[in-house]
Amino acid sequence: MVQDANVDTGRYALVPELAAIMAVVPPLPAVTPESVDAIRKRTVAGAALQPRPEVHRVVDRAVPGPAGEVPVRVYYPTAGEKLPALVFAHGGGWSLCSIETHDGLCREIANRSGCAVVSVEYRLAPEHVFPAAAEDFYAAAVWVVEHAGELGVDPDRVAVGGDSAGGNLAAVAGLIARDRGGPRFAFQLLAYPGLDALSERPSTVENADAPMVNRAASQSMWRTYAGDADLRDPYLSPMYAEDFTGLPPALIVAPQYDLNRDDIHAYAEKVNAAGGSVEVLEVAGTSHGFLSYYAKVPASSTALDHACGALRTATGEGSR
Numbered sequence: 001m002v003q004d005a006n007v008d009t010g011r012y013a014l015v016p017e018l019a020a021i022m023a024v025v026p027p028l029p030a031v032t033p034e035s036v037d038a039i040r041k042r043t044v045a046g047a048a049l050q051p052r053p054e055v056h057r058v059v060d061r062a063v064p065g066p067a068g069e070v071p072v073r074v075y076y077p078t079a080g081e082k083l084p085a086l087v088f089a090h091g092g093g094w095s096l097c098s099i100e101t102h103d104g105l106c107r108e109i110a111n112r113s114g115c116a117v118v119s120v121e122y123r124l125a126p127e128h129v130f131p132a133a134a135e136d137f138y139a140a141a142v143w144v145v146e147h148a149g150e151l152g153v154d155p156d157r158v159a160v161g162g163d164s165a166g167g168n169l170a171a172v173a174g175l176i177a178r179d180r181g182g183p184r185f186a187f188q189l190l191a192y193p194g195l196d197a198l199s200e201r202p203s204t205v206e207n208a209d210a211p212m213v214n215r216a217a218s219q220s221m222w223r224t225y226a227g228d229a230d231l232r233d234p235y236l237s238p239m240y241a242e243d244f245t246g247l248p249p250a251l252i253v254a255p256q257y258d259l260n261r262d263d264i265h266a267y268a269e270k271v272n273a274a275g276g277s278v279e280v281l282e283v284a285g286t287s288h289g290f291l292s293y294y295a296k297v298p299a300s301s302t303a304l305d306h307a308c309g310a311l312r313t314a315t316g317e318g319s320r
Contacts, residue, residue, distance in 0.1 A: 109311075175247070268280045
């Protein structure tokens with residue numbers, strides 16, 4: 001645990017700074033083809049209030065994807081050559097958010113980790129359902145490894161990561177790379193990832209009305225992204241993989257008051273039992289999406305420090 005919870009906000013005892021923020025941030029509504037445009041506008045407005053730290057250099061470009069070019073934004077924390085890199089997938093239920101909404105968080109991760117961060121603008125549902133987002137993100141991650149010299153990064157030190165739905169895509173990228181004989185990613189940094197579309201574990205009930213993302217909204221996002229796909233497809237729900245061997249080491253951030261908390265622990269147990277290495281950082285008094293509030297919530301900043309430290313260690317000089 002990073003920080004003790006000490007403010008009682010009904011059933012969810014959030015740390016005080018996060019409680020104050022959540023008091024004025026209503027939970028996301030259900031995502032449907034009819035509601036998605038309005039919710040996207042709301043997320044853009046909220047993200048505009050987040051800080052955008054200075055980094056050494058930012059480059060926008062496009063890389064080849066399975067259905068055309070995939071926009072990416074590269075954040076360089078320093079002028080160094082052959083930097084480690086994190087290929088990052090933004091959250092937003094596979095339907096919301098963008099490179100722009102996660103610009104501040106990616107800048108902060110670059111500065112704290114020393115990694116070049118490559119943020120990926122994958123296709124969104126409902127316009128593009130599964131597996132569009134997963135295939136876009138995986139294609140971008142493979143491109144980064146194969147064109148590392150062009151980017152000024154080290155191909156042997158490329159990690160994948162993301163928050164929420166983006167954490168799902170990063171976990172899936174590890175599975176796809178193993179199954180297709182793709183690159184061996186150095187690390188996975190997963191923040192409150194969706195891992196099981198059909199989860200009935202206790203935290204999905206205990207936290208059904210939790211701040212930021214409640215169960216109804218979460219289930220609507222899974223349905224919107226899945227389309228007609230089997231919800232047990234491991235490239236949609238990694239919990240249903242038949243084989244958990246050969247995956248990159250990982251750190252998974254688990255908020256106490258999150259639907260995904262027990263799924264995260266169950267997934268880590270499966271990977272570790274198969275000989276992998278997954279650390280779970282469960283953070284008391286926090287809820288889904290809390291890392292984005294690193295500038296105002298000490299518990300968020302502390303957790304982000306831990307996560308970036310793990311990323312730095314995994315992609316450091318000693319990992320070559």
